[in-house]
Amino acid sequence: MMNLQAILDSIYGELQPRLGEGKVADYIPELAKVDPNQFGMAIATVDGKLYSVGEADTSFSIQSLSKVFMLTLALGKVGEGLWKRVGREPSGSSFNSIVQLEREEGIPRNPFINAGAIAVTDVVLAGHAPREAIGEFLRFVRYLADDETVTIDQKVAQSETQTGFKNIALANFMRAYRNLDHPVEHTLGVYFHQCALAMSCQQLAKAGLYLAARGSNPLTGHSVVSPKRARRINALMLTCGHYDGSGDFAYRVGLPGKSGVGGGILAVAPGLASIAVWSPGLNEVGNSQLGSAALEMLAARTGWSVFGD
Ligand code: GLU
Numbered sequence: 001m002m003n004l005q006a007i008l009d010s011i012y013g014e015l016q017p018r019l020g021e022g023k024v025a026d027y028i029p030e031l032a033k034v035d036p037n038q039f040g041m042a043i044a045t046v047d048g049k050l051y052s053v054g055e056a057d058t059s060f061s062i063q064s065l066s067k068v069f070m071l072t073l074a075l076g077k078v079g080e081g082l083w084k085r086v087g088r089e090p091s092g093s094s095f096n097s098i099v100q101l102e103r104e105e106g107i108p109r110n111p112f113i114n115a116g117a118i119a120v121t122d123v124v125l126a127g128h129a130p131r132e133a134i135g136e137f138l139r140f141v142r143y144l145a146d147d148e149t150v151t152i153d154q155k156v157a158q159s160e161t162q163t164g165f166k167n168i169a170l171a172n173f174m175r176a177y178r179n180l181d182h183p184v185e186h187t188l189g190v191y192f193h194q195c196a197l198a199m200s201c202q203q204l205a206k207a208g209l210y211l212a213a214r215g216s217n218p219l220t221g222h223s224v225v226s227p228k229r230a231r232r233i234n235a236l237m238l239t240c241g242h243y244d245g246s247g248d249f250a251y252r253v254g255l256p257g258k259s260g261v262g263g264g265i266l267a268v269a270p271g272l273a274s275i276a277v278w279s280p281g282l283n284e285v286g287n288s289q290l291g292s293a294a295l296e297m298l299a300a301r302t303g304w305s306v307f308g309d
Contacts, residue, residue: 002302004043005196009054011297014263014289015039015279022289023280025261030159031061034262034280041277042201042296046213059095059198061156062277063260064095066116066194068241069207072109072225072233074123076166086116087178089237094115095243095261095286096166098173106177110240112258115170121194122180122187136162137194145207146220150199157196174301201276208274211237211256234268238306245285245292252296254305259287262291268303 005086019037026032040055089110093100101108101115108116125133142150149274160167171188174180176179180187198209210217211234214227237256242249249257257267260285263280265288275298279290299305 004045004049004302007298007301008041008043008051008284010301011041011294012039014297015294018290018293019279019295020281022279022283024039024263024280025282025286027163028156028160029095030156031262031280033233034060036281039279039290039294040201042205043275044205044209044272045207045273048216048219050202050205052205055145055278056201058278060076060264060280061153061195061260061262062199062204063262065193065204065258065264066110066137066141066197067112067120068233068258068266069144070091070117070120070124070137070194070239071111071236072135073140074120075229076225077126078123078270082111082120083100083246085119085123086111088240090239090246092244096170098166098169101170101173102267106174106179108174111236113241114167115174118167118171118187118191119174119179123188123189125182125187126263128270130186131191134193135189135192136262140159141199141207142198142215143222144210144224145203146217146222147203147206149272150197151202152193153196153198155196157193158266160192160195161189164188167191175293184187195260201278204266204276206272208268208276211268212270212272212274231270234270235307236263237268242287243285245283245287249287249292253299254307255299256306257295259291259304261286263288263291265291265295269302270306272304279281
């Protein structure tokens with residue numbers, strides 16, 4: 001049996017001299033204040049163990065990791081009908097690109113680029129006031145993580161509401177193409193709050209466990225999605241989870257993963273474990289620099305990969 005704690009300790013030790021690498025996201029003013037010299041990592045295994053290292057208990061802004069949970073919620077509501085509103089192909093473009101959206105007439109390439117995630121949020125908003133949809137999403141993530149202490153960082157939500165001009169443009173664009181059913185402020189109100197969820201690596205690793213364990217959380221027995229749906233969400237994470245860095249992440253790490261501009265990455269080793277890593281400094285395509293490095297080291301040392309032994 002391999003010693004996962006020793007592997008985590010060795011990764012942390014090796015990355016220590018590199019702390020602070022990359023560039024903290026500053027287009028959301030509240031995120032620009034985060035100390036870049038932080039690193040945490042946690043692994044939740046399907047047999048119920050939790051391993052962690054560094055600042056794995058510190059909450060950070062999960063940002064786009066929330067898109068995985070919102071996608072899960074939307075698929076639960078409308079099933080495969082969701083794919084009328086959003087595609088399933090890697091974008092090869094930056095996370096907030098508007099060019100592709102115009103060329104493809106308001107149908108975003110996939111649910112993980114911003115436009116796609118905003119369309120997914122719009123689906124979950126149907127029949128609710130924004131406040132209720134935010135509440136539903138928060139309850140869902142608390143249920144996934146089996147942790148009632150997960151909260152929304154209102155300062156981050158406000159900061160992005162005041163400065164999210166590109167997202168406002170994307171949403172207006174989709175509304176013009178009739179791919180947004182609600183007023184832009186309503187859908188974005190929910191979207192900015194979902195992105196502003198504050199969670200630790202430990203909480204995230206637990207919340208992602210259903211994706212590693214055929215759709216159910218083995219710790220709680222909570223059934224979240226069918227095994228088939230878990231496989232499909234993993235497929236989307238692998239192909240689209242790191243924006244225009246998705247190919248490189250698949251090549252280097254070989255596991256489905258979703259990054260966020262807060263510096264978090266949620267990765268899934270199907271049948272084995274859910275892994276969360278956080279370090280705020282980002283690489284040039286907006287993915288955590290040390291987080292990606294840590295996952296590459298973990299995959300190499302454990303042999304975990306969806307592409308073979
Ligand atoms: N809230 C961020 C935005 O919409 C999420 C982007 C990300 O985490 O990659 O710009």
